[in-house]
Structures are given as C-alpha cells and as structure tokens.
Amino acid sequence: MSLAKVFEEHPERRYIEFGGKGGLGKTTLSAATAYWLAKKGYKVLVFSVDPQASLSDIFQRDIFGKGAVEIIPGLFAQEIDADKRIKEYQDEIRRKILDMYGLDKVPDEVERYIQAAAAEPAMEESAIFDQVVDIVVKGDYDYYIYDLVPLGHALYYLSMATVYDQWIDKITKLRQEMEEYSKVASIMQRKKEFEEDKILRELQEIRYRINTSSSILTDREKTAFFFVIIPEEMAILDTEKAAKLFAKYKVPISGYVVNRVLPPELESQNIPEYLRYRLEMQKKHLATIKEKFGDQVLAYVPEFERDITGLDMIHRVAEVLFGKID
Amino acid sequence: MSEGKGFRRFLDSALEFLYGMAGHDMTRFALKTRGSMEHLFILITMGDMLGVPILPPYYSLRILPYVVPQIATWKRRMLRERDLTDALA
Numbered sequence: 578m579s580l581a582k583v584f585e586e587h588p589e590r591r592y593i594e595f596g597g598k599g600g601l602g603k604t605t606l607s608a609a610t611a612y613w614l615a616k617k618g619y620k621v622l623v624f625s626v627d628p629q630a631s632l633s634d635i636f637q638r639d640i641f642g643k644g645a646v647e648i649i650p651g652l653f654a655q656e657i658d659a660d661k662r663i664k665e666y667q668d669e670i671r672r673k674i675l676d677m678y679g680l681d682k683v684p685d686e687v688e689r690y691i692q693a694a695a696a697e698p699a700m701e702e703s704a705i706f707d708q709v710v711d712i713v714v715k716g717d718y719d720y721y722i723y724d725l726v727p728l729g730h731a732l733y734y735l736s737m738a739t740v741y742d743q744w745i746d747k748i749t750k751l752r753q754e755m756e757e758y759s760k761v762a763s764i765m766q767r768k769k770e771f772e773e774d775k776i777l778r779e780l781q782e783i784r785y786r787i788n789t790s791s792s793i794l795t796d797r798e799k800t801a802f803f804f805v806i807i808p809e810e811m812a813i814l815d816t817e818k819a820a821k822l823f824a825k826y827k828v829p830i831s832g833y834v835v836n837r838v839l840p841p842e843l844e845s846q847n848i849p850e851y852l853r854y855r856l857e858m859q860k861k862h863l864a865t866i867k868e869k870f871g872d873q874v875l876a877y878v879p880e881f882e883r884d885i886t887g888l889d890m891i892h893r894v895a896e897v898l899f900g901k902i903d
Numbered sequence: 904m905s906e907g908k909g910f911r912r913f914l915d916s917a918l919e920f921l922y923g924m925a926g927h928d929m930t931r932f933a934l935k936t937r938g939s940m941e942h943l944f945i946l947i948t949m950g951d952m953l954g955v956p957i958l959p960p961y962y963s964l965r966i967l968p969y970v971v972p973q974i975a976t977w978k979r980r981m982l983r984e985r986d987l988t989d990a991l992a
Contacts, residue, residue, distance in 0.1 A: 694960035703961030
C-alpha cells in the first residue's frame with residue numbers, strides 16, 4: 578500500500594491528520610501532502626492548531642493569524658492565532674452583555690470574571706478547537722489537513738471533548754428541568770406566552786460545536802490519521818503507546834509514515850564510523866518498525882541534505898511520498 | 904351582551920380567587936424551586952467566580968451574558984451565613 582493509493586481508494590476521507598511526537602516532521606508531511614493535493618487540482622487548506630505553529634517557517638511566509646493565505650493555486654495555509662481569537666471572543670461576550678441590558682459599561686464583577694477566564698490554561702486549546710469548527714463547517718475546501726499538535730496535546734483535545742460533552746449533557750438536563758418549573762408557573766398564572774430559555778439554546782449550540790470538532794478527529798468515514806515516526810527507539814515506543822490511546826478514543830489510524838531515514842546507499846560509500854553506526858542503528862529500528870507496523874507503513878522519507886523549507890524542498894518531499902508530480 | 908360581559912368578569916374573579924387559594928402557593932413553589940436551580944446552574948457554570956473552578960471557562964463565557972442580572976443575588980445567597988431558620992423558609 579502506498580500513501581497515494583490510500584488517497585485514491587478513499588476519496589471520501591477529507592480530513593487528513595498527521596500526528597506524532599514533537600519534531601518528527603508533522604508539519605513537513607502536512608505541507609507536502611497539501612502541496613501534492615493542490616497540484617492534483619484540489620482546493621486544500623492546511624492549518625495548524627499548534628500555538629507554536631511552523632507553517633510560516635516551512636512556506637517561508639508570515640501567515641500567523643492572517644486567515645487562510647494562498648501559497649500556490651489551490652493550496653491555502655492558515656495558522657490560528659489563539660491569543661487574538663481569545664481577545665475577539667472576550668469582546669464578543671462584552672458586546673453581547675452591553676446590548677442585552679443596554680449598559681454602557683460591563684459591571685466590574687463580570688469584567689473581572691471575563692479577564693480571569695481568559696487566563697485559564699485550557700482557554701487556548703478551547704479557542705483553537707472552537708475556531709476549527711468554524712473553518713471546517715464552512716466547507717470551502719476539498720481537503721482539510723490538520724497539522725496536529727504533539728501527541729499529548731492531541732489526546733488532551735480528545736479527552737476534553739468527551740468531558741465537555743458529558744458536562745453539557747448534564748447541565749442541559751438541569752436546564753430542561755428548570756424549564757418545566759417555569760412552564761408550570763406560567764400555566765398557573767395563566768400567562769399566554771411562555772418565554773423560551775435562551776440558555777438552553779446556547780447549550781445546544783455549544784454541544785453541537787463540541788461534537789463537530791471532536792468528530793472531525795474521529796469520523797471513521799471522513800478522517801484519515803497518519804502517524805509520523807522515525808527509526809529511533811524512543812519514537813517507536815512512544816508511537817506504539819500513543820496508537821493504543823488513540824484507538825481508545827476511536828481515532829481511525831490509516832497508516833504510518835517513516836521519516837528521516839538515512840539513505841541506504843551511504844553504506845557502500847567511504848563514510849566515517851560515526852555515520853556507519855547511525856546506519857546500523859537505523860537498520861535495526863527499521864526492522865522493528867517493519868515487524869510492528871508491517872504493511873501499515875505507507876512511505877519512507879529520507880533524511881535530506883538540507884532543511885525542508887520553501888516550495889522546492891516541499892516538492893521533493895511530496896515526490897518521495899506520492900511519486901512523480903507533473 | 905352586557906350580561907355575558909358580567910358573567911365573564913365573574914368567572915375571571917372566581918378563577919383569580921381559586922388561583923389565590925390553591926394555585927398561588929404552587930406557583931410560588933415552582934418559581935422558588937426554579938430559582939434555586941438557577942443558582943445551582945450558575946454555580947456549575949460560573950463556579951470559579953467564587954473560587955470553585957468546575958468547568959473549563961471557554962464555554963462558560965458564552966453563557967455569562969444570560970446570567971449577568973442574577974449574579975449579584977446568586978453570590979449573596981451562596982456566600983451568606985446560614986442558620987437553623989433557613990431550613991424553615
């Protein structure tokens with residue numbers, strides 16, 4: 578099985594994700610995949626949910642917080658600026674309060690809460706998570722490529738979604754019960770109109786957003802999740818552990834890509850001992866990878882002689898992953 | 904015509920009387936229960952205002968505008984001292 582074949586056989590998988598330990602090349606592979614799809618004529622958005630995103634670096638353009646920026650025809654890249662998003666969100670809340678009650682200043686107590694809430698550690702993740710929903714629900718693109726955060730964070734995302742969902746479920750029930758009591762009161766007082774609970778509607782909207790964002794990560798039909806590994810012991814062990822956890826959250830794992838493989842032809846050349854040892858080590862770990870992941874390995878990407886930044890290098894990586902690009 | 908109107912008025916008064924006798928208490932109870940639940944709801948969603956963080960605050964903020972008027976009474980109720988007579992209320 579090759580990576581290109583996975584895409585051809587499953588055209589319905591439109592949410593593409595690369596996950597793995599930090600620094601193994603998730604951004605590189607995301608960019609190369611987006612590049613290949615765009616060259617094939619699709620409209621692709623590659624976006625980063627990492628607060629320390631590196632799409633700007635790889636495309637050598639400052640796209641941070643600038644929305645979707647077109648890199649080449651059909652290829653759009655976006656880095657979400659969480660801080661900016663949080664500020665906008667706070668302003669939205671303030672405006673809503675002022676409008677709803679005709680105030681010209683948010684009450685001190687409420688203002689303090691709005692500010693304190695933004696300083697919570699989960700705020701950034703939630704804000705990014707929430708914006709992803711807006712991006713994906715719009716449906717402007719053929720493919721969405723997630724440049725995921727390192728594994729731990731991604732799992733945190735998923736578990737957060739589950740907790741949120743249950744939480745919303747509980748308070749929605751509480752709210753519905755409250756509505757019953759209001760109804761009883763208004764019937765007894767023979768009021769013709771019964772005011773609908775706006776909070777209940779808000780809760781349902783929140784729940785919709787949470788479910789949408791977590792289903793993007795876990796949708797069996799529409800999602801393809803690829804693990805990036807390198808032939809090193811720690812990476813292999815960590816990935817194995819992560820794969821088990823991801824399976825628990827029902828993330829559909831589509832395969833593995835092995836990155837940073839030293840070119841085997843080096844062996845026949847006159848190379849220093851240091852490099853020969855590295856080659857030996859990688860050979861051993863490649864055998865382990867083969868044994869553990871077998872035909873789930875979809876591509877091997879060599880260690881290049883220079884940094885992978887700029888479109889020329891992305892083009893080279895894409896050709897290694899998918900075959901010749903015309 | 905005027906007789907019909909008179910009857911209507913009588914009926915309305917009778918209903919109000921009945922409501923006062925039987926319904927008012929029920930309504931009061933329903934509204935009181937709802938009020939307590941409202942406070943419970945605010946505690947669950949905005950707990951960290953009192954230093955009880957219960958929920959990641961991103962979505963709490965979305966609900967915040969709707970509970971602004973209740974916050975003052977809610978805080979007063981949550982933080983006030985209680986004694987035996989509270990059980991009787």
